[in-house]
Amino acid sequence: MCSVAKSFACMISQCNDITGVILVGGKSRRMGQDKAFLLIEGLPVIERIIRTMQGCFKDLLLVGDRPERFESYGLPVVPDLYPGSSLGGLYTGLQHAGTDRIFVTSCDIPFSNPELIRFICTDTNPYDAVIPATEGGLEPLFALYHKSCLPAMQTALEAGNFRITAVLQQLQIKTIAPEQLRQLDADGRALLNINTPDEYAACKELKP
Template sequence: MPEMWEREVTGVILVGGKSRRMGQDKAFLPVSGRPLFEGVLELFRAQFSRILLVGDREERFADYGLPILADQFPGSSLGGLYTGLSQAPSPYVFVASCDLAYPSAQVLKKICTLREGHDAVVPRTAHGFEPLFALYAKSCLNPIKEQLKRGEFCAYAYYPQLKIRYLAGEELSRLDPAGTAFVNLNTPEEYARIAK
C-alpha cells in the first residue's frame, strides 16, 4: 500500500537511455530473474499511486499500462527529469533511472519523508551525488529549464541555486549498509559482475 506521501509525490522512471556502452537495451537485462526495469517498477508500485515513464521508447514499454512521456529536451537524464517534473500532477517527483540493480525501498522512503521545506532531497555518497534516485519539487523547474536552454546537461549543476537536503554519511549508510542502492549498469563488464 502506498505510503503517506503518495498524494504529494509522483514516481518518474527514466527509460530513454540509448544503452550505447552496453550494446543492448539494459532496461530489459535480467537480474535476479527479472528485467532491471521491472525491479524499479515493482518498488515504485509499492510506494506511489502515480507513475510516469519518460523517454521516446513507447513501443518497448507500452505493455506496462503506464503513461509514457516523450522528452521535451531529448538526449539527457536532466531533460527526462524536467519532462517528468513538468508533467507530474503532484508538487514533487521521485525520479529513478531504469537500470538500477538494487533500488532501496528504505532509501526511497527516507528521502520522501525529508521533502518538506526543500527543493530537492538527494543522496550523496563517497562517489558524489546520486541525482537519479532522488526527489525534486516543482521549484526546480525554472533552474533546470534555464540550464537546458544553455545546452548544459549536467544532472546537478543547478543545485547551488536551490535548497537541497542531502542524505549522506552515517544517515545514508544505516539505510544502505551494503552500499548497493545506487548500482547501475552501463557496460557488459558491469553486468557480468552483477550476473555472477
C-alpha cells in the first residue's frame, strides 16, 4: 500500500485506471440556486472540483441532467439512468465509466483535497468500495467504487430504494478512519459540503 508519507508518484500511478466522476444532478432545493456555480475564492465550485480531479485522473465524467450548463468545460455529461437520487447518479457513473473503478464526488464539496483523493484510490483489492469515515459517519459521495457494486445498486434502484446506505450494507467496504483523514486533511476542509445558504456563508469565511 502507498502510505500517507510516500511520494505522489506511487499514488498517481494507481489512479490511471480510475475514472473521476462528478455528480451534478442535484436540484439544490435547500440552497435555492445551483450549488455547482456558487463562487468560492472567486471560482465556481464545479470549476474548483474539476481542476482538482483533472490533477488526479486522466478521464473525467459528469453525471446529471441539463448538460448545456457544463458545455464550457469540454467534459462528457451523461444523464442519470435513474434520475432524482445520488444512488442513481453513482450507478450511472459506474455504468458509463470505461474503467472498472470510479472515484466519485458530488458538486457541493468545494475544498477537494488531491492528496486525500489519491490516498483513497490506493490499495483497493478486494473491496467493492473505499469510503472515508468521519466523526459524523460515512461520506459515500467522496469515495471509490468498483463495478462489482452495480448488481446491488441496480436491484435497489429497480425496487425503488434510492438510499445509498441500504446498498452499502451489501458491499465489502474499506473505510478510511477519522484519524487517517486528519493526517491528510489537517484543516478539516476536504469533506465540507454546502447545502444551505448558511453553510455557503460559512465556507466563504474560511481562509484559503
